[in-house]
Structure formats: C-alpha cells, structure tokens
Amino acid sequence: MTDEAVAICDLKRFAADYAYKNEKEIMIESITAKNGKKVAVIGAGASGLTCGYYLVRNGYEVDVFEQEHLAGGVLAFGIPEYRLPKEVLAHEISLIEKTGVRIHLNTKIGEDILFEKIKQEYDSVYIATGTQFPEKIRIEGEDLPGVIHGINFLKEVNSNLKYSMQGKVIVIGGGNTAIDSARTALRCGASEVVVLYRRTIDAMPAYEAEIHEAVLEGVKIIELASPKRFVADQQGRVASIECIRMQLGEFDKSGRRKAIPVENANFTVDADYVIVAVSQYSDLPFIKKEEIGVTRWGTFVVSDQTLMTTMEGVFAGGDVTRGPDTVIQAIADGKKAAESIDKYLGGKGVLNKGKSIEIPGFADEDEIVALHRFPLNILQVEHRTKSFDEVVLGYHKLNAMAEAMRCLHCDRR
Ligand SMILES: Cc1cc2nc3c(=O)[nH]c(=O)nc-3n(C[C@H](O)[C@H](O)[C@H](O)COP(=O)(O)OP(=O)(O)OC[C@H]3O[C@@H](n4cnc5c(N)ncnc54)[C@H](O)[C@@H]3O)c2cc1C
Known part of the structure; x- marks a missing residue:
C-alpha cells in the first residue's frame, strides 16, 4: 500500500468511526414555548x-x-x-x-x-x-422580440422544464445569471450558445467552476466584447448584435482592469435569441x-x-x-x-439552535493535509444537455465526512 493509500484509509476510518458514534445523536430540538408575539x-x-x-x-x-x-x-x-x-x-x-x-x-x-x-x-x-428586477443595458433594440432578460428567462424555464428554443443564443454578461442562462439555453435546445463579456474570462464574477463546466458543455465565450445595438430582421425580430471590441486599461476601484472600447473595430454576431444578464436590482x-x-x-x-x-x-x-x-x-x-x-421584542437575542453536537478535533497530520481532495461525482458531459439532471452529484458519504474532518489550513494560503 502506498503512503497516500494508507493516509486515505486512516481518514476514512476516522470518518466512519465518528458517523457510527453520532448517528443517533443528531436530532432536531424542541421549540421554545410560544411567547404571544x-x-x-x-x-x-x-x-x-x-x-x-x-x-x-x-x-x-x-x-x-x-x-x-x-x-x-x-x-x-x-x-x-x-x-x-x-x-x-x-x-x-x-x-x-x-x-x-x-x-x-x-x-x-x-x-x-x-x-x-x-x-x-x-x-x-x-x-x-x-x-x-433585471437591470437593462439601455441600448437600441433591447425591446425587440427574441431579446430576453436573464432572470426572467431562468424563471420561465424553472417553471417549465420543457421550455424550448432553437438556433443561436447570445448571452450578455459574466456573472452567475449569465452562465446559468447559457447552460440552461443549451438544455432548452439551442444549437449554439455564446457568452459575450466585456472583460476577460478571469475577471468574470461567475464561479470559476461554473464557467469551466459551461465551456465543457460547449458554451463559447467571446471576451472583450460589448454590445452596441441589437439589430432586427425584416419581421422585426432580433437577428444580430453590433459589438464593440474592447481592450483592458487601468485598474478600477473594484481591482479589475477597466474595459475600454477599441476604435473602428466593431463587429457583428448573428443571434436567434439574446439573453441580457448584466445584473438585478x-x-x-x-x-x-x-x-x-x-x-x-x-x-x-x-x-x-x-x-x-x-x-x-x-x-x-x-x-x-x-x-x-x-x-x-x-x-x-x-x-x-x-x-x-x-x-x-424583549428577548436576549439568543437563538434556539438545538442541542449542541460534539465536533471532534480535526485530522492535522501533514500527509493527510497534503492529500488531494476526493474527486466529486459529476454527471458525464454527454448526458447533461439532454436533461436538467443534477450535474454535481457530490461525494460518497464517507468521503464527504473525511473532507470535512481535515484542516486544509486555508488560513496559511
Ligand atoms: C441566476 C442566479 C444564480 C445564482 N447563483 C448563486 C450561487 O450559485 N451561489 C450563491 O451563493 N448565490 C447565488 N446567487 C445569489 C443568491 O441566489 C441570492 O443572493 C440569494 O438567494 C438572495 O436571497 P434573498 O432571500 O435575499 O432574496 P430572494 O431569493 O430574491 O427572495 C426574495 C423573495 O421575496 C419575494 N417578494 C418580493 N417582493 C415581494 C412582495 N412585495 N410581496 C411578497 N413577496 C415578495 C420574491 O418573490 C422572492 O421569493 C444567484 C443568483 C441568481 C439570480
């Protein structure tokens, strides 16, 4: 057995031991008597x-x-x-x-x-x-049919998982709403999904893991691009977006570099749908x-x-x-x-959090701390875009407990 395998065994044994001792102990406590307020x-x-x-x-x-x-x-x-x-x-x-x-x-x-x-x-x-309420980007054509706001789009799909869209979908924004909209559009039948973001991928506010999964699923990202106006076809429906090419400038107050327009570098992307996901208020x-x-x-x-x-x-x-x-x-x-x-209302401000549970000391040996994380179970990419099945399936129970019981020394990093 390698050293790593021994360390994993120790960690799992530790977790199994704890689970056995505490299984029956973790219960919801009774509620304090009513106080009439x-x-x-x-x-x-x-x-x-x-x-x-x-x-x-x-x-x-x-x-x-x-x-x-x-x-x-x-x-x-x-x-x-x-x-x-x-x-x-x-x-x-x-x-x-x-x-x-x-x-x-x-x-x-x-x-x-x-x-x-x-x-x-x-x-x-x-x-x-x-x-x-979805924040608008206030550019020409934002009210055209085919232009939807991210939070409204997600709400519609969450209420009706059979919601369907065909063709090319352009998502504008770089936060969680934008990435969720892009991955959702793929699951609704879009043949191509492109995210337009005015800065670079590393400055996107969305969770890195979500961006990673979106790209694995086939979402494309165009960095350093900002929409100038939405253009309609002859039926009056959105058909393309005129975009401004951006470049990075000085750092702003948020610590990110400002996106500055590049002159005479506008370009056009086709779109059957546009999802605007810039913010909410x-x-x-x-x-x-x-x-x-x-x-x-x-x-x-x-x-x-x-x-x-x-x-x-x-x-x-x-x-x-x-x-x-x-x-x-x-x-x-x-x-x-x-x-x-x-x-x-006259109380002590102390919440009834139920019976306290014993939290055991964590495993702090160097070889355990140095172990890589257990991999998460993840739904295979080819099964994802055909359904809304959960993607991150979590850890095996013992792996989860073992992970929770070691100190990764985040304070030292
Ligand atoms: C697409 C998306 C993805 C996100 N992903 C993540 C994530 O991965 N991780 C994370 O930590 N955060 C994420 N966030 C942020 C997170 O979800 C929110 O910060 C959090 O859920 C806000 O909770 P809340 O209770 O303050 O408000 P909400 O969840 O917005 O709840 C407010 C409730 O008030 C109701 N309401 C409003 N007005 C009235 C009224 N007049 N009368 C009665 N009811 C009313 C609304 O209908 C709503 O149900 C995400 C947000 C979005 C939009």
Missing part, C-alpha cells in the same frame, strides 16, 4: 425563511408572505434545476414549515395586503424581498420612499449591528439590502435579523 416576514427566499425558522424556534408566531406560487425565491426561480433540484429545495422548505412557520403564497405585499396593515398587526417585520414599491431610508442604489439603509431600517421595528436583509449577493449571506442576514428582532 407575532412577526411578519416579507419574501420567502433564503433570507426570509431563515429568519422565520429561527423566530419560530424562539417562540414567536411567524407569517411569511410570498408573492409567487412557490417559496424559495432565487433558489426556486433563479438557480437552475441541474444545480439545485427543486425536490431538495421543497424538502428543506417543508422542514421549515414543520417547525410552525406559516407561508402565505400568492400574497404580494403592497397589492394583496398593504404594508401599513402588516405593520399594524405584527410586533415586528422582516423585509427580505431580494432583487427581483430591488424595488420597494410597497413603502413610500420618503418614509424610510433608501440608499442611492435603491436598497434599504440598515444598521450594521441590528439590520433595523430607519423605520422602528422594521428590519431588512439579504439581497434587498446588499444588492445581488450570495445565498449564505442571505441566510446569515436572516439569522442576524432573528437575533435582533428577538432582542427588540
């Missing part, structure tokens, strides 16, 4: 659901109001099925409902129920309405802007410590305060808001 949550995305979950566990009655017919927010309508199977999401949400969180679907605050009424009837409110139509502090980006002004807005007893978090961010950040805000709301 009611909290309303607006938006059943990652942030709103997390806040509701912890508040119920601390004894509050929680009503979550959601405008869509499904809970989950971006997790349900944005992130595609092949990255997050909706069955898994539905199961997680059902666990949250089992704790006692009441989710009212098809209920838009501002239309079906006025915000003022919510404020009157509840002791506190958490607003977690995310960024629902939030709108807060249910509160009068003069009654609450709003930043110049249209997000709420909140206290860093408590997430309370400038309106007494009204808290906000997740994308609606940060702009497009990450799931874990939305969850963290939901948890922080639950602590603050508990304090605001």
Whole structure:
C-alpha cells in the first residue's frame, strides 16, 4: 500500500468511526414555548425563511408572505434545476414549515395586503424581498422580440422544464445569471450558445467552476466584447448584435482592469435569441420612499449591528439590502435579523439552535493535509444537455465526512 493509500484509509476510518458514534445523536430540538408575539416576514427566499425558522424556534408566531406560487425565491426561480433540484429545495422548505412557520403564497405585499396593515398587526417585520428586477443595458433594440432578460428567462424555464428554443443564443454578461442562462439555453435546445463579456474570462464574477463546466458543455465565450445595438430582421425580430471590441486599461476601484472600447473595430454576431444578464436590482414599491431610508442604489439603509431600517421595528436583509449577493449571506442576514428582532421584542437575542453536537478535533497530520481532495461525482458531459439532471452529484458519504474532518489550513494560503 502506498503512503497516500494508507493516509486515505486512516481518514476514512476516522470518518466512519465518528458517523457510527453520532448517528443517533443528531436530532432536531424542541421549540421554545410560544411567547404571544407575532412577526411578519416579507419574501420567502433564503433570507426570509431563515429568519422565520429561527423566530419560530424562539417562540414567536411567524407569517411569511410570498408573492409567487412557490417559496424559495432565487433558489426556486433563479438557480437552475441541474444545480439545485427543486425536490431538495421543497424538502428543506417543508422542514421549515414543520417547525410552525406559516407561508402565505400568492400574497404580494403592497397589492394583496398593504404594508401599513402588516405593520399594524405584527410586533415586528422582516423585509427580505431580494432583487427581483433585471437591470437593462439601455441600448437600441433591447425591446425587440427574441431579446430576453436573464432572470426572467431562468424563471420561465424553472417553471417549465420543457421550455424550448432553437438556433443561436447570445448571452450578455459574466456573472452567475449569465452562465446559468447559457447552460440552461443549451438544455432548452439551442444549437449554439455564446457568452459575450466585456472583460476577460478571469475577471468574470461567475464561479470559476461554473464557467469551466459551461465551456465543457460547449458554451463559447467571446471576451472583450460589448454590445452596441441589437439589430432586427425584416419581421422585426432580433437577428444580430453590433459589438464593440474592447481592450483592458487601468485598474478600477473594484481591482479589475477597466474595459475600454477599441476604435473602428466593431463587429457583428448573428443571434436567434439574446439573453441580457448584466445584473438585478430591488424595488420597494410597497413603502413610500420618503418614509424610510433608501440608499442611492435603491436598497434599504440598515444598521450594521441590528439590520433595523430607519423605520422602528422594521428590519431588512439579504439581497434587498446588499444588492445581488450570495445565498449564505442571505441566510446569515436572516439569522442576524432573528437575533435582533428577538432582542427588540424583549428577548436576549439568543437563538434556539438545538442541542449542541460534539465536533471532534480535526485530522492535522501533514500527509493527510497534503492529500488531494476526493474527486466529486459529476454527471458525464454527454448526458447533461439532454436533461436538467443534477450535474454535481457530490461525494460518497464517507468521503464527504473525511473532507470535512481535515484542516486544509486555508488560513496559511
Ligand atoms: C441566476 C442566479 C444564480 C445564482 N447563483 C448563486 C450561487 O450559485 N451561489 C450563491 O451563493 N448565490 C447565488 N446567487 C445569489 C443568491 O441566489 C441570492 O443572493 C440569494 O438567494 C438572495 O436571497 P434573498 O432571500 O435575499 O432574496 P430572494 O431569493 O430574491 O427572495 C426574495 C423573495 O421575496 C419575494 N417578494 C418580493 N417582493 C415581494 C412582495 N412585495 N410581496 C411578497 N413577496 C415578495 C420574491 O418573490 C422572492 O421569493 C444567484 C443568483 C441568481 C439570480
């Protein structure tokens, strides 16, 4: 047996041992007795659901109001099925409902129920309405048939996995919405998918692994290109894009190099569909802007410590305060808001996180730390574009535990 094989065996034995000892110990703890106070949550995305979950566990009655017919927010309508199977999401949400969180679907605050009424009837409110609106790029032809905005496209496909599109699809943008749109377009039947990005691939905000998988699946990327206008065919439908060739200039405030147009280097690409995926923004139509502090980006002004807005007893978090961010950040805000709301309503701000579990010391021997990661199980490329089957299938249980139990010393890198 090689040294590496011995080290892997040790690591797996360690994990198996731990699994055996703790299997029966990890249980959901009981919920604190009700305290007679009611909290309303607006938006059943990652942030709103997390806040509701912890508040119920601390004894509050929680009503979550959601405008869509499904809970989950971006997790349900944005992130595609092949990255997050909706069955898994539905199961997680059902666990949250089992704790006692009441989710009212098809209920838009501002239309079906006025915000003022919510404020009157509840002791506190958490607003977690995310960024629902696609940012436009404001160039000629953006309203032509065949030009779709990324978040709207993903929402349509997530609601109907049989959605079909033929021909060449051009996606504009370099974030997760753009890459998700490109990979989704392939699965909907597009014969060619090209992403246009104004900087270089290494500066794309999308996750590197997602870009890598997209390229493996056949998505092409044209770097240093920016759309100037969308051009229609004789029927008035988008047929091509006039693009500006870009080059890299000085570094900007974000630490990335600026993209600068190259003169007299415009070029044209054909397109049967264009998906514009540059960003999303939030709108807060249910509160009068003069009654609450709003930043110049249209997000709420909140206290860093408590997430309370400038309106007494009204808290906000997740994308609606940060702009497009990450799931874990939305969850963290939901948890922080639950602590603050508990304090605001007279509690100690200590969440009921259930019975603590023993976390064993990690394996820190040099040969274990130096081992490569176990490879993830991944769906073969040839099976991917014909279906929405999950692509990253995860680790074998023991491999996952073994990975979690070694310290990779990220702090030293
Ligand atoms: C395509 C895409 C891919 C992404 N991929 C990743 C990823 O891989 N990893 C990652 O960490 N992050 C990713 N993100 C970002 C991440 O999904 C978000 O940051 C996070 O989900 C935001 O959660 P939230 O609860 O703040 O808002 P949302 O999930 O947007 O939830 C807000 C909810 O509020 C509801 N709502 C809005 N207005 C009202 C109203 N007036 N009344 C009632 N309900 C209302 C909405 O319908 C929605 O359900 C991605 C985002 C997108 C768009």
